[in-house]
Amino acid sequence: MLLGIDVGGTYTDAVLIKDKVILAQGKSTTTHGEVLKGILAVLDKVLENQPVETIERVVISSTIVTNALTEGKTSPVDLIVMPGPGMNIKTSFPIEPQIITGYVDHRGKITAPAGTKEVQVKEKNVAISGKFSVRNPENEHLLANTIKEKAEKIFLGSELSGELNFIRRTNSAYYSATVADTFDDFCKHIENSLKERNITAPVQILKADGGTLPITAIQKQPVDSIFTGPAASVLGIMALTPPKVNCISFDVGGTTTDIAFWENGKPLLAKNGASINGYPTAARAFHMRSVGIGGDSIIRKESGGFTVGPERFGPSMAVGGTKPALADALVVLKLVDYGNYDKACEALKQFADANETVEEVAKKVLEVALVTIEKVIAEMLYEWSIQPVYTVDDVVKGTEFVPSEIIGVGGGATGLIDALGDRLNLSTSIPTGGMVANAIGAALAKPTLSASLRADTTEGFYIIPESDIHERIPSGFGLAKATDILEKELDKKCAELGISKQKAEVIASEYFHTMHSYYEVGEIIYLRMQLQPGILFPIEGREVVF
Amino acid sequence: MKNLGLVFFPAFDWLISPGHPEREERLLYTRDQLVEEGIFDLPCIKEYRPRLAEICDLQRAHIGVPNIGKLITPAHLTSAGGCLVAADAVMKGETKKAFALVRPPGHHAMRVVHGIRGFCTINIEAIMVEYLRSAYGVKRIAVIDTDVHHGDGSEDVFYHDPNTLYISFHQDGRTLYPGTGFVEEAGTPGAWGTNINLPLLPSTGDEGLHRLYDNLIARILDEFKPDIIVNSAGQDNHFSDPLASMNVTAQGYASLNKKINADIAVLEGGYSVEGALPYVNTGIILAMAGLDYSQVLEPDRSDLRHQDKRCNERVDELVTQVGRLWDERDITREKLLKACGNTFSRKKNIYYDEEGIREQQIETIHYCNDCEGYMSIKTDATNTRFGSQNAYIIVLHRGICPKCRQVAYDKALQAKKGRQAQYVLVQDIETGIIEEL
Numbered sequence: 001m002l003l004g005i006d007v008g009g010t011y012t013d014a015v016l017i018k019d020k021v022i023l024a025q026g027k028s029t030t031t032h033g034e035v036l037k038g039i040l041a042v043l044d045k046v047l048e049n050q051p052v053e054t055i056e057r058v059v060i061s062s063t064i065v066t067n068a069l070t071e072g073k074t075s076p077v078d079l080i081v082m083p084g085p086g087m088n089i090k091t092s093f094p095i096e097p098q099i100i101t102g103y104v105d106h107r108g109k110i111t112a113p114a115g116t117k118e119v120q121v122k123e124k125n126v127a128i129s130g131k132f133s134v135r136n137p138e139n140e141h142l143l144a145n146t147i148k149e150k151a152e153k154i155f156l157g158s159e160l161s162g163e164l165n166f167i168r169r170t171n172s173a174y175y176s177a178t179v180a181d182t183f184d185d186f187c188k189h190i191e192n193s194l195k196e197r198n199i200t201a202p203v204q205i206l207k208a209d210g211g212t213l214p215i216t217a218i219q220k221q222p223v224d225s226i227f228t229g230p231a232a233s234v235l236g237i238m239a240l241t242p243p244k245v246n247c248i249s250f251d252v253g254g255t256t257t258d259i260a261f262w263e264n265g266k267p268l269l270a271k272n273g274a275s276i277n278g279y280p281t282a283a284r285a286f287h288m289r290s291v292g293i294g295g296d297s298i299i300r301k302e303s304g305g306f307t308v309g310p311e312r313f314g315p316s317m318a319v320g321g322t323k324p325a326l327a328d329a330l331v332v333l334k335l336v337d338y339g340n341y342d343k344a345c346e347a348l349k350q351f352a353d354a355n356e357t358v359e360e361v362a363k364k365v366l367e368v369a370l371v372t373i374e375k376v377i378a379e380m381l382y383e384w385s386i387q388p389v390y391t392v393d394d395v396v397k398g399t400e401f402v403p404s405e406i407i408g409v410g411g412g413a414t415g416l417i418d419a420l421g422d423r424l425n426l427s428t429s430i431p432t433g434g435m436v437a438n439a440i441g442a443a444l445a446k447p448t449l450s451a452s453l454r455a456d457t458t459e460g461f462y463i464i465p466e467s468d469i470h471e472r473i474p475s476g477f478g479l480a481k482a483t484d485i486l487e488k489e490l491d492k493k494c495a496e497l498g499i500s501k502q503k504a505e506v507i508a509s510e511y512f513h514t515m516h517s518y519y520e521v522g523e524i525i526y527l528r529m530q531l532q533p534g535i536l537f538p539i540e541g542r543e544v545v546f
Numbered sequence: 547m548k549n550l551g552l553v554f555f556p557a558f559d560w561l562i563s564p565g566h567p568e569r570e571e572r573l574l575y576t577r578d579q580l581v582e583e584g585i586f587d588l589p590c591i592k593e594y595r596p597r598l599a600e601i602c603d604l605q606r607a608h609i610g611v612p613n614i615g616k617l618i619t620p621a622h623l624t625s626a627g628g629c630l631v632a633a634d635a636v637m638k639g640e641t642k643k644a645f646a647l648v649r650p651p652g653h654h655a656m657r658v659v660h661g662i663r664g665f666c667t668i669n670i671e672a673i674m675v676e677y678l679r680s681a682y683g684v685k686r687i688a689v690i691d692t693d694v695h696h697g698d699g700s701e702d703v704f705y706h707d708p709n710t711l712y713i714s715f716h717q718d719g720r721t722l723y724p725g726t727g728f729v730e731e732a733g734t735p736g737a738w739g740t741n742i743n744l745p746l747l748p749s750t751g752d753e754g755l756h757r758l759y760d761n762l763i764a765r766i767l768d769e770f771k772p773d774i775i776v777n778s779a780g781q782d783n784h785f786s787d788p789l790a791s792m793n794v795t796a797q798g799y800a801s802l803n804k805k806i807n808a809d810i811a812v813l814e815g816g817y818s819v820e821g822a823l824p825y826v827n828t829g830i831i832l833a834m835a836g837l838d839y840s841q842v843l844e845p846d847r848s849d850l851r852h853q854d855k856r857c858n859e860r861v862d863e864l865v866t867q868v869g870r871l872w873d874e875r876d877i878t879r880e881k882l883l884k885a886c887g888n889t890f891s892r893k894k895n896i897y898y899d900e901e902g903i904r905e906q907q908i909e910t911i912h913y914c915n916d917c918e919g920y921m922s923i924k925t926d927a928t929n930t931r932f933g934s935q936n937a938y939i940i941v942l943h944r945g946i947c948p949k950c951r952q953v954a955y956d957k958a959l960q961a962k963k964g965r966q967a968q969y970v971l972v973q974d975i976e977t978g979i980i981e982e983l
Contacts, residue, residue: 085825085843087583087832103845106578106824111845132582167584272587280587386595388586390577391559392621395596510558512571524571 004443211448236437693780696727739875781816
């Protein structure tokens with residue numbers, strides 16, 4: 001049995017899955033300020049009369065990192081950076097960094113050693129980051145070693161991402177360090193609470209890239225577990241109706257709608273990491289956007305016309321709320337059939353001008369919601385279209401994304417999705433079970449891991465920054481051998497983390513001959529491999545009624 | 547509006563030949579540096595993808611023999627297209643400035659193209675300049691070429707155009723390819739003074755370059771009153787460049803860029819792919835985006851030398867000599883026009899180093915009191931990839947009067963009838979359409 005828990009902005013859901021069948025599901029209100037309380041409530045609902053000892057794995061997708069940041073449950077951090085020459089980075093990070101000497105050039109050569117004597121540590125949590133540390137992490141390690149007596153939790157940029165982008169790695173290290181205490185505390189409580197319920201299965205945490213990692217591993221990179229709700233919903237859709245064509249998926253919740261793009265049945269991953277409070281990080285996520293339109297989005301009438309969302313003031317009036325919400329408009333238009341129709345009409349009546357029917361008001365409200373969503377889709381299409389291209393081949397072929405279907409899940413999906421499909425002139429589908437898609441996605445998420453290898457044969461070394469490997473290049477080295485080495489390293493990591501071995505895919509590779517004064521002197525090989533995000537298996541049935 | 551539009555296209559799958567300086571990894575280290583610095587995430591920078599330029603975009607600036615399509619690869623359409631995207635970003639008001647960091651380069655490609663010369667097949671700046679005119683009606687354009695080599699291709703295309711000011715400073719042609727770019731090459735009679743060559747002595751560094759800019763170039767740029775300034779941003783004046791012998795640093799380039807304050811910059815040469823390009827490009831991008839570039843320094847400065855003391859003397863000579871040429875341009879123009887009458891011809895011997903092509907050209911400008919007139923070109927080339935070939939070309943300038951158009955066409959028809967050339971071509975600069983008779 002697999003247990004999946006998803007903590008959303010409004011509800012906390014849990015599902016129990018056995019033999020590709022949903023055995024039980026539960027829902028409770030998310031308790032803000034105390035995420036754990038909601039989790040325990042839903043856990044007790046779903047586990048009622050279930051043989052807990054047969055649970056093989058527990059996966060949690062939570063808002064704990066997001067909440068820690070918005071609620072200020074963060075710890076002070078010493079941010080120590082080695083930017084070397086280049087851009088002025090004084091204001092590039094959420095806090096003022098301590099800038100010390102130390103530089104690695106783009107080939108991985110240390111041109112200035114880390115200024116170990118300059119460094120000053122005042123806080124228990126420390127983030128260390130150096131430019132080009134992914135080409136050579138020695139300076140970062142040197143600093144970490146120097147301060148290890150004074151600091152408790154140290155996060156290194158080179159360990160948070162193997163990819164280039166000093167600013168993003170630094171921000172990832174900083175955010176990891178600042179949420180580390182809250183996150184560790186949460187993990188400890190989860191483990192204890194599960195133990196109290198006699199669940200001894202391994203616990204994994206969902207990441208924004210749609211993969212899971214064991215608690216001990218994710219504690220080294222807590223920032224990667226931010227924004228997991230959208231990722232969980234994408235995986236849920238994969239489990240319920242794996243899209244075959246290029247499509248756009250919508251997870252319509254109470255407060256927000258999460259939008260994702262799918263190509264040939266696979267969700268598109270964003271080329272860059274997510275931004276937190278406007279600061280770009282290296283935390284990988286799907287190419288997704290969250291728009292403040294949901295079933296409970298409040299309706300307002302202002303001088304310029306209607307507005308919908310982004311706030312939510314409890315449920316819609318049709319189901320007993322006190323303020324008119326988008327769902328009321330859907331009920332009035334008979335696009336959905338739930339709650340009290342009369343109450344919904346009453347909700348919209350207050351907005352009606354003389355001679356205006358509530359249907360006309362509802363249509364206007366729906367229009368506003370659809371336009372808002374449509375605008376975000378257009379932005380996402382634009383963002384995808386301007387992703388960098390490095391080869392002539394890519395320019396000639398083009399990498400345009402053309403959707404042919406839309407899929408909707410989540411509580412508010414019915415109604416809104418059909419209207420959206422009409423508007424975009426695309427066919428729609430709404431899988432059953434979509435109401436708890438996120439929890440299903442969490443329950444079935446596969447672990448992901450990625451690592452990169454860069455070999456510079458002139459220098460005679462290859463590096464795998466994620467594992468701090470710096471080795472002499474063996475004889476007969478080439479792209480094939482590099483792939484082999486990286487694959488073995490990922491297998492080794494899987495074994496260490498206790499996750500099942502999976503085939504890693506090459507997600508990026510580059511190969512260049514390098515020259516010096518007209519003589520070919522070497523090769524540069526860059527390779528990035530990943531255990532791709534995905535689900536363990538699709539859902540084939542259910543024993544619960546949604 | 548964002549400060550800078552950036553078109554970054556390193557063409558990782560394009561090379562002239564294995565081992566050539568224009569090979570796949572030329573911008574690899576620059577890409578690494580820009581990504582690592584986080585340049586593409588900066589809120590004041592907007593990234594653009596290049597698009598494929600159309601053949602007619604190319605044909606506003608070039609006449610290819612037998613035709614331009616047979617001489618180029620999709621890479622050329624992409625780098626030219628990258629420049630057009632940069633031009634659009636600025637002209638549509640999406641960004642204040644734009645930088646097309648693209649390859650292949652173009653400033654050695656001349657108006658008539660038989661093959662590749664100086665790593666260039668088509669002139670991406672010239673194509674952009676003509677596009678700015680046709681698509682946006684921009685009239686006065688200044689192109690300042692900061693490549694270490696004389697941009698003989700750009701000079702060739704702009705040479706008769708009084709509305710394009712072309713300024714090139716470069717290592718003296720007596721010591722470096724292409725061996726041209728002397729002060730006396732100042733334009734044909736109708737455009738005298740709008741082609742400014744500033745040959746510098748080898749070893750000139752930041753000091754000499756800025757002395758030249760501050761005392762001469764700044765004034766010329768200012769007095770020309772351009773609507774748009776284009777920087778042909780070659781980077782091989784850098785002290786570590788393997789093909790040249792100058793001493794300019796990333797700081798020197800960045801601060802020069804700030805002074806030029808170009809609307810659009812286009813990458814040209816620069817072959818110190820590890821030691822210079824990552825830093826010079828970072829410096830130029832930061833300067834154009836209005837950000838602090840003071841910390842952009844090469845980690846390895848061991849090749850940096852002090853400039854020879856004669857360098858400043860040469861600069862001062864140029865300031866005097868070219869300053870006078872510039873100040874007297876109107877009088878000189880009048881005098882020259884009077885002396886040449888209705889037509890002006892020049893003979894050119896052009897060598898295509900990349901392919902060993904030798905071309906002989908006679909270019910004749912036909913002046914008209916009512917319009918910009920037209921041009922006739924006889925070109926004869928040997929050793930091209932199509933063997934020996936020749937063409938008779940008529941170039942119809944923008945706003946040509948009906949009378950000139952008629953006379954020009956008659957000339958072309960006559961050439962065709964008399965079988966004066968293998969190819970008889972009529973180019974309409976405004977539309978970029980070339981008609982083969």
